[in-house]
Amino acid sequence: MTSVTPRDNKLLASLPADVQERLFPHLVRVAMPLGKVLYEAGDTMASVYFPADCIVSLLYVMENGASAEISVVGNEGVVGVSLFMGGESTPSRAIVQSAGLAYRLSAQRIKDEFVRHGAVLVHVLRYTQSLITQMSQTAVCNRHHNIDQQLCRWLLLSMDRLSSNRLVMTQDLIANMLGVRREGVTDAALKLQKLGVIRYQRGKIDVLDRVRLEMLSCECYAVVKTEEDRLLDYAVSAVPDRRKPLTRRVTQRS
Amino acid sequence: MTSVTPRDNKLLASLPADVQERLFPHLVRVAMPLGKVLYEAGDTMASVYFPADCIVSLLYVMENGASAEISVVGNEGVVGVSLFMGGESTPSRAIVQSAGLAYRLSAQRIKDEFVRHGAVLVHVLRYTQSLITQMSQTAVCNRHHNIDQQLCRWLLLSMDRLSSNRLVMTQDLIANMLGVRREGVTDAALKLQKLGVIRYQRGKIDVLDRVRLEMLSCECYAVVKTEEDRLLDYAVSAVPDRRKPLTRRVTQRS
DNA sequence: TATGCTGGGTGCGGTATCGAACACAGGACC
DNA sequence: GGTCCTGTGTTCGATACCGCACCCAGCATA
Numbered sequence: 001m002t003s004v005t006p007r008d009n010k011l012l013a014s015l016p017a018d019v020q021e022r023l024f025p026h027l028v029r030v031a032m033p034l035g036k037v038l039y040e041a042g043d044t045m046a047s048v049y050f051p052a053d054c055i056v057s058l059l060y061v062m063e064n065g066a067s068a069e070i071s072v073v074g075n076e077g078v079v080g081v082s083l084f085m086g087g088e089s090t091p092s093r094a095i096v097q098s099a100g101l102a103y104r105l106s107a108q109r110i111k112d113e114f115v116r117h118g119a120v121l122v123h124v125l126r127y128t129q130s131l132i133t134q135m136s137q138t139a140v141c142n143r144h145h146n147i148d149q150q151l152c153r154w155l156l157l158s159m160d161r162l163s164s165n166r167l168v169m170t171q172d173l174i175a176n177m178l179g180v181r182r183e184g185v186t187d188a189a190l191k192l193q194k195l196g197v198i199r200y201q202r203g204k205i206d207v208l209d210r211v212r213l214e215m216l217s218c219e220c221y222a223v224v225k226t227e228e229d230r231l232l233d234y235a236v237s238a239v240p241d242r243r244k245p246l247t248r249r250v251t252q253r254s
Numbered sequence: 255m256t257s258v259t260p261r262d263n264k265l266l267a268s269l270p271a272d273v274q275e276r277l278f279p280h281l282v283r284v285a286m287p288l289g290k291v292l293y294e295a296g297d298t299m300a301s302v303y304f305p306a307d308c309i310v311s312l313l314y315v316m317e318n319g320a321s322a323e324i325s326v327v328g329n330e331g332v333v334g335v336s337l338f339m340g341g342e343s344t345p346s347r348a349i350v351q352s353a354g355l356a357y358r359l360s361a362q363r364i365k366d367e368f369v370r371h372g373a374v375l376v377h378v379l380r381y382t383q384s385l386i387t388q389m390s391q392t393a394v395c396n397r398h399h400n401i402d403q404q405l406c407r408w409l410l411l412s413m414d415r416l417s418s419n420r421l422v423m424t425q426d427l428i429a430n431m432l433g434v435r436r437e438g439v440t441d442a443a444l445k446l447q448k449l450g451v452i453r454y455q456r457g458k459i460d461v462l463d464r465v466r467l468e469m470l471s472c473e474c475y476a477v478v479k480t481e482e483d484r485l486l487d488y489a490v491s492a493v494p495d496r497r498k499p500l501t502r503r504v505t506q507r508s
Numbered sequence: 509t510a511t512g513c514t515g516g517g518t519g520c521g522g523t524a525t526c527g528a529a530c531a532c533a534g535g536a537c538c
Numbered sequence: 539g540g541t542c543c544t545g546t547g548t549t550c551g552a553t554a555c556c557g558c559a560c561c562c563a564g565c566a567t568a
Binding site for chain 2: 012058060061062066068070071082084085086087090091092115117122125126128129130131132133136137138139140142143146153179180183194219230231
Binding site: 168170171172182183186187189201202203244 | 514515516517518
């Protein structure tokens with residue numbers, strides 16, 4: 001818990017040493033309790049957040065109150081891409097889905113760094129593209145796949161962003177994220193439990209058989225994961241304009 | 255038809271004069287016939303396309319062949335944002351949804367221009383953010399709104415990208431875009447026709463009452479349109495880092 | 509022990525959409 | 539004129555999900 005450092009965020013960790021030296025002194029470690037709202041839809045953003053061990057959901061809330069998660073951000077990325085995209089705000093809400101810590105950076109710092117057109121620009125843009133993939137795939141998934149499959153996808157995406165295979169998350173909250181009824185999640189979760197893939201009890205979900213979970217998931221998880229692996233291959237992406245090999249890795253355990 | 259110029263693309267038109275002078279000689283005018291595939295999912299992109307009077311759909315195709323449009327690009331934007339985002343490819347297909355002309359620019363030219371970190375970077379990033387809004391809203395719309403509403407949204411988004419209020423588009427194609435059955439579109443279109451909002455005949459759709467169409471649409475159209483207006487206010491966005499006023503304009507006729 | 513709250517399980521009718529099959533009409537082509 | 543193809547209209551049963559209502563179990567608190 002106290003051993004968390006900025007380098008727990010993979011995006012930060014992958015930046016060149018000189019950029020890290022320049023940036024890290026300005027990072028503020030902040031607690032991210034479950035349910036904390038980082039931005040409300042339309043808010044002008046004052047900072048970006050680099051999750052260390054928490055998960056943040058980007059959620060659209062409709063006029064009638066119904067909602068749907070469009071993407072999820074963990075220690076592989078950053079919350080608040082609109083800041084460097086130039087829009088300063090988005091119509092979505094950012095809310096903490098799994099508690100933990102994050103590092104906050106002021107809007108001006110990230111923009112200054114962005115304008116230098118160095119590694120930060122390259123990294124955050126590639127990350128943003130992976131976010132676009134996740135959003136697009138969510139759109140398709142919402143259209144074509146049933147709750148059972150979507151629950152699997154959601155569990156996998158969440159697990160990838162945590163070190164453990166236990167999620168602290170009620171079915172009601174999951175239903176809100178998926179934009180479906182709580183009962184629908186109950187049904188799907190019951191099926192998974194009967195298959196021995198997960199076990200849950202009052203808000204705690206343990207994934208017992210990840211491989212089977214992947215098989216039961218729709219293709220959307222694999223697409224997102226593959227594209228993430230390709231785009232966030234931070235280790236070698238520090239040189240701008242260097243073409244990445246396009247090989248797609250097979251989905252595998254984190 | 256022959257009077258089309260690069261300035262018919264609003265993104266190009268809004269660039270500063272010096273950038274236009276540098277860029278325009280490298281633009282190639284290309285025909286965009288209905289159904290032409292600009293990129294297949296996963297293709298490495300060789301060029302970007304600035305639509306002049308055509309519409310391009312970004313489409314996800316699933317393993318089982320089912321598909322869904324995640325966003326639509328007209329003369330307000332550019333096709334191929336992955337090129338400057340750094341990914342070089344996306345898992346989506348880009349396909350011409352309404353025939354016309356576009357201006358093609360090679361991958362290297364756009365990247366060179368991007369690296370100068372001038373108006374082009376600012377413009378395309380803001381445009382990309384509006385694209386993100388469209389994708390996100392599509393995800394939510396797919397989850398929560400019925401075919402009737404989605405058809406209205408889709409017609410409005412398409413009309414905004416054409417000068418006329420006639421769409422040349424069969425119900426079957428629309429169904430592919432929305433990711434629903436053709437019969438579902440037939441039903442929805444029949445209702446709209448009976449209300450006197452549209453008239454159609456064998457692949458030609460005339461919008462007779464746009465105001466009513468907007469009222470019948472779900473909120474998703476207004477959200478996307480408002481955000482587009484805010485982000486693509488090209489006229490005054492040429493200065494990097496200049497903060498835009500955050501006033502939201504009411505949705506109105508194009 | 510009583511109470512209350514939260515998380516989860518179940519049942520029921522309603523509805524939107526699906527998959528499939530078929531019928532019909534406009535227009536192009538011979 | 540006849541023929542064919544494409545675009546549209548219609549029907550029917552299946553199903554996934556919804557809204558609602560209610561119940562039960564675990565757990566904390568008094």
